[in-house]
Amino acid sequence: MADIDFSALFGLKPEAAVKYLEAKGIHIGWNWQDTLDEAHARSFTVAKMTDMALLADTRKAVIGAMGGGEGHRGFVRDIRPKMQAKGWWGRQTVTNPYGDEQEVQLGSPRRLATIYHTNRRAAVMAAQYQRMLEAADTHPYWQYWAILDGKTRPHHAAMHGVVYPIDDPFWQYNYPPNGYHCRCTVKALTRSKAEQYGIESSDIRPFTQEIGTDRSTGEIYKAIRHATPIPEPKGYAAHGRLKNAQFAADAGFNGSPAAGHLIDQMWFDKAAEAVGDTRALNLIARDMAAETRVRGFLAWVRVTQSMGFSQHRSYGIGLLSPRALKQFRTTLQTDTAAGPVVAYRDKIIAGKKARRHGVAGNDLDMAAYEKIVRNFGKPDYELWDTKNNHLLLVFNAGDGKAIKLAVAMYPEGAEVISGFYQDLSDILGAVSGGEFIRL
Numbered sequence: 375m376a377d378i379d380f381s382a383l384f385g386l387k388p389e390a391a392v393k394y395l396e397a398k399g400i401h402i403g404w405n406w407q408d409t410l411d412e413a414h415a416r417s418f419t420v421a422k423m424t425d426m427a428l429l430a431d432t433r434k435a436v437i438g439a440m441g442g443g444e445g446h447r448g449f450v451r452d453i454r455p456k457m458q459a460k461g462w463w464g465r466q467t468v469t470n471p472y473g474d475e476q477e478v479q480l481g482s483p484r485r486l487a488t489i490y491h492t493n494r495r496a497a498v499m500a501a502q503y504q505r506m507l508e509a510a511d512t513h514p515y516w517q518y519w520a521i522l523d524g525k526t527r528p529h530h531a532a533m534h535g536v537v538y539p540i541d542d543p544f545w546q547y548n549y550p551p552n553g554y555h556c557r558c559t560v561k562a563l564t565r566s567k568a569e570q571y572g573i574e575s576s577d578i579r580p581f582t583q584e585i586g587t588d589r590s591t592g593e594i595y596k597a598i599r600h601a602t603p604i605p606e607p608k609g610y611a612a613h614g615r616l617k618n619a620q621f622a623a624d625a626g627f628n629g630s631p632a633a634g635h636l637i638d639q640m641w642f643d644k645a646a647e648a649v650g651d652t653r654a655l656n657l658i659a660r661d662m663a664a665e666t667r668v669r670g671f672l673a674w675v676r677v678t679q680s681m682g683f684s685q686h687r688s689y690g691i692g693l694l695s696p697r698a699l700k701q702f703r704t705t706l707q708t709d710t711a712a713g714p715v716v717a718y719r720d721k722i723i724a725g726k727k728a729r730r731h732g733v734a735g736n737d738l739d740m741a742a743y744e745k746i747v748r749n750f751g752k753p754d755y756e757l758w759d760t761k762n763n764h765l766l767l768v769f770n771a772g773d774g775k776a777i778k779l780a781v782a783m784y785p786e787g788a789e790v791i792s793g794f795y796q797d798l799s800d801i802l803g804a805v806s807g808g809e810f811i812r813l
Contacts, residue, residue: 390501390636392441395493397635399685399720400429401677404471407585407595409677411629412670414496416687417677420489422478424471428460436493449490450483457481472590488554495551499559503549503631504640506540506562514540515568517561518550530558532604532616537563537571544576546630546666547600553624576602585625597625633670638690638715642787645693646713652696655714659693659751662715671747672740675723684721691718692750694781694788697813698765702783705763712787716750722793736795742777745769746793755801757810764791766801766810774798 401417402424403409409419418433432453439449457463463481470476479485506516520526520534530552538544550558563571578600586595601622622628631637641662648654661667671689678685694702694714722728731737738746746769754776755768765781765788776798782791804810 391497394497394500394636395437399687410626412633413673413677415633415670416674431456446490450486474590499550500631500634500636504636509562510540513562513564515563516540517563519559519561521557529621533621536605537568537573542576543578547628548623552627574605578602599628630666632666641690642715645715662692668747675743678720678723682724684725688717688719690715692716717789731794738793756813758813
């Protein structure tokens with residue numbers, strides 16, 4: 375079986391790529407450093423664009439130009455008049471979020487080109503990532519592929535032809551695009567084909583880089599990047615090879631498409647098909663709990679909190695246990711209940727319920743969200759709410775406190791409908807009283 379070259383995607387109207395952009399919420403950020411890495415998988419942002427309507431129009435224009443096949447010219451024709459009408463154009467002195475006047479560059483032809491091509495490239499590569507994961511059974515090796523011309527960064531050219539297994543940590547941090555105007559892509563290979571090129575194993579090491587200073591606050595922005603030694607050339611595509619050099623994606627591109635909505639849908643479909651197959655479900659649960667997914671969820675939570683309202687978005691956080699799924703199906707008296715993937719909706723993070731819990735002082739903090747995402751398949755207590763027919767997942771938070779998630783099942787799938795801190799003794803008291811039963 376031949377290796378798979380997905381480069382043809384770039385000449386098509388990529389439906390999956392359009393869906394990727396459509397699923398993104400918007401995020402207002404003043405400095406580009408405000409939205410790094412996995413946050414880009416779930417949010418659309420343009421630095422210093424603080425008008426939400428204009429930001430939404432910009433996202434819509436990118437989607438329209440991609441889906442309609444008009445490309446960059448169509449995007450410029452649509453969005454430039456709107457930016458100019460709102461005064462978001464040229465170099466201007468504006469008031470930043472801290473109340474200080476600051477001279478900044480807003481819209482320009484070069485800026486529009488960067489906005490369009492960066493978002494298009496990321497969307498198309500996310501669609502490619504999804505297709506490559508779906509082909510993982512037959513093509514479990516991926517090959518870095520650069521365009522070898524005078525425009526390519528030397529370090530990107532030096533990675534051309536390097537092969538890593540699909541589960542190598544390299545792909546969690548350095549899946550293209552790996553910087554502005556990066557044109558690199560990836561090929562999926564069979565084992566026999568990969569062996570012809572030589573299979574490498576990365577040695578990913580994190581390092582911290584200062585990436586700028588906030589002009590108003592003096593805050594030094596830092597980014598964690600992940601580097602690996604560039605393998606020595608083995609006679610294949612030696613153009614641009616560097617000796618004793620390290621490769622790492624640029625700051626802001628150190629994320630992974632695995633945190634995106636397209637992968638959520640893939641897990642949803644795969645898990646629904648795998649119900650009853652313990653081995654397959656365990657593999658899906660493992661992949662959903664991978665570090666890149668954890669980072670993606672936490673970045674999405676932070677962005678949602680910063681916006682302060684629901685954008686009707688969700689994140690696939692893990693799988694129901696077989697006994698929980700059985701309980702739902704028994705209670706609902708159906709064998710056709712949705713699959714085991716559980717969605718965490720942004721309305722629980724920044725909606726009315728979140729605000730009520732904030733007033734009550736029992737709302738979840740980032741420590742709670744991290745505990746949830748890292749331990750979703752391993753709660754301390756798995757209970758059934760007999761009154762509301764909800765699944766309760768309880769995580770011990772220490773000092774007599776617990777994180778309680780309520781999960782409901784709907785025709786379209788399972789989702790978390792509430793999450794807050796509660797005294798563990800109160801929860802166990804409800805168990806003793808028969809209101810909650812252990813599964």
